[in-house]
Amino acid sequence: xxxTEAAVSGALGAGVEGGDKTARKALKVVAAVxxxxxxxxxxxxxxxxxxxxxxxxxxxxxxxxxxxxxxxYPVAAHGIGTEGIVYAPxxxxxxxxAAQEESSRRVVARALDICKERQVDATGAVVExxxxxxxxxxxxxxxxxxxxxxxxGLGAIKRAFLGSVSDYLIHHAxxxxxxxxxxxxx
Numbered sequence: 001x002x003x004t005e006a007a008v009s010g011a012l013g014a015g016v017e018g019g020d021k022t023a024r025k026a027l028k029v030v031a032a033v034x035x036x037x038x039x040x041x042x043x044x045x046x047x048x049x050x051x052x053x054x055x056x057x058x059x060x061x062x063x064x065x066x067x068x069x070x071x072x073y074p075v076a077a078h079g080i081g082t083e084g085i086v087y088a089p090x091x092x093x094x095x096x097x098a099a100q101e102e103s104s105r106r107v108v109a110r111a112l113d114i115c116k117e118r119q120v121d122a123t124g125a126v127v128e129x130x131x132x133x134x135x136x137x138x139x140x141x142x143x144x145x146x147x148x149x150x151x152x153g154l155g156a157i158k159r160a161f162l163g164s165v166s167d168y169l170i171h172h173a174x175x176x177x178x179x180x181x182x183x184x185x186x
Contacts, residue, residue, distance in 0.1 A: 016126050027057040031142040032135050032165075033111045034063060035103070042150035042180035043111055047076065047118045050178070059122040061111040064131040065104045101126075132168040139175045147177045 029044055033039040044059065051057050108124035115122040127134040139147050147168045166179045 005018045005076050025145075027054045027145045028060065028142060029054075029057055029110070029146045029148060030062055030135075030139050030142055031105060031122070032062050032064070032169075033150075034131075035107050036150060038150035038152050038180075038182045040111065040114060040150070041183055042062075042148055043114055044118075045180045046148040046178065047115065047120055050148070058094075059115065059120060060142060060144075061108055061122055061124045062127060062135060063104050063107045063124070064127050064129065064134040064138075065100045066130070068171040108180055112135075130166050132172075135165070136169060136172050136174075139169075144175045147173050147175055149177065149179050151175060151179050151181050 027050075029050060031039075031043045033043055047059075051059055052069055085096070103127045108126060112124050125138065127138045128165060129137075135147070147169060149169060151166050170177045170179065
C-alpha cells in the first residue's frame, strides 16, 4: 500500500524545477463544479484524498456557464427574422446573463464553503462557454497538475446523445483527469 501511495503522490507532485531533484512544484488542482451533487461529491473526495495528501497544493474551483448572447428562438412564422429565427432583444439577453451570473456565484460559493469547512484555502473562477471547451481552456491557462470532475453516471445511450464533459476532458485536457463516480445508491 505504501508503494502505491508513494507512486500516486510522486506522479501528482512531480515537476522538478531547475536541476534540483529535491524541489517540487506545488500541485495545482482544478475542481470543475456545477449545481449537481455529483460535482460537489467529487470536490469533497478530492479535498479528502488529494489535497489533504499535498499540503502545498493549491485548489481552484471552476464553474462553466453558457454564453448568454447565443440565445435564439426558432419560430414557425415565415418571414420573421433570418430563416425563421428570432434573436432575443438585448434586454432579454442582459436578464439571462444576470441570472446566469447569480447562479454561477451561488455554485462557486457553495463549493468554496465546502473547502472552508475542511479548512482548505481555494479560489473560485467562472469561465464562459461550452463546459467541455471552457474547462479545457481554463485548465490549460491555469497550468493545472490535476483536473477533478464528477460523473453523473449517465448510461451509454444518454452519454452518446448528450455527450459527456468528463469523456471529452479525459481525451483533451493537458493534465491528468480524475473522474469521481457518484455515491452508490442504497
